[in-house]
Amino acid sequence: LAKTTQPISMDSYEGQEVNITCSHNNIATNDYITWYQQFPSQGPRFIIQGYKTKVTNEVASLFIPADRKSSTLSLPRVSLSDTAVYYCLVGDGEGAGNMLTFGGGTRLMVKP
Amino acid sequence: KAGVTQTPRYLIKTRGQQVTLSCSPISGHRSVSWYQQTPGQGLQFLFEYFSETQRNKGNFPGRFSGRQFSNSRSEMNVSTLELGDSALYLCASSLGDATNYGYTFGSGTRLTVV
Numbered sequence: 225l226a227k228t229t230q231p232i233s234m235d236s237y238e239g240q241e242v243n244i245t246c247s248h249n250n251i252a253t254n255d256y257i258t259w260y261q262q263f264p265s266q267g268p269r270f271i272i273q274g275y276k277t278k279v280t281n282e283v284a285s286l287f288i289p290a291d292r293k294s295s296t297l298s299l300p301r302v303s304l305s306d307t308a309v310y311y312c313l314v315g316d317g318e319g320a321g322n323m324l325t326f327g328g329g330t331r332l333m334v335k336p
Numbered sequence: 337k338a339g340v341t342q343t344p345r346y347l348i349k350t351r352g353q354q355v356t357l358s359c360s361p362i363s364g365h366r367s368v369s370w371y372q373q374t375p376g377q378g379l380q381f382l383f384e385y386f387s388e389t390q391r392n393k394g395n396f397p398g399r400f401s402g403r404q405f406s407n408s409r410s411e412m413n414v415s416t417l418e419l420g421d422s423a424l425y426l427c428a429s430s431l432g433d434a435t436n437y438g439y440t441f442g443s444g445t446r447l448t449v450v
Contacts (some may be wrong), residue, residue, distance in 0.1 A: 258438055266440025267426045315433070326379035
């Protein structure tokens with residue numbers, strides 16, 4: 225199984241850039257890396273997805289080194305509303321189907 | 337387009353009862369997965385259905401079951417409820433392989449067992 229490891233929690237201040245790193249040593253060749261954001265009592269929400277190098281969208285950037293054993297989610301200029309739990313996901317790499325494993329996630333607290 | 341719809345949003349049941357939760361995926365999505373979320377265990381995979389067939393199953397007892405209909409709507413059933421089954425149950429749909437296409441989650445059903 226492609227297990228992921230993330231910091232349990234992080235604190236930041238409004239306007240700062242936040243980088244959350246996830247390690248996934250057993251990622252399979254065909255797997256993408258996906259990050260989700262979750263607010264209390266809501267389902268996780270897709271943020272960004274990538275396979276290698278760098279991906280950027282309107283809310284975040286994702287950096288993936290050549291060996292793909294880790295990835296870093298970068299949130300530019302965070303605001304209070306970015307306070308949430310962030311999950312890094314990869315597939316289980318053992319065949320067809322969706323059996324994605326969510327790690328413990330990183331609880332980001334943005335302070336004023 | 338409509339998102340993933342889960343009903344009911346809240347549910348209170350008594351130990352020993354059974355419960356059925358419903359999930360309507362995004363139109364065109366054939367994969368539906370179910371997750372249980374508790375404060376202690378986080379998000380845990382229950383099972384996945386694709387074209388009415390269970391394709392993957394997590395490590396949950398047989399009291400947890402599910403099914404998918406021809407229109408891709410899915411239900412999950414929990415029989416003989418236990419206090420520990422109190423959780424947020426999340427349904428997620430995907431166009432195909434969620435590692436490539438991503439999941440879209442519903443808002444969940446909050447089940448409380450008393």
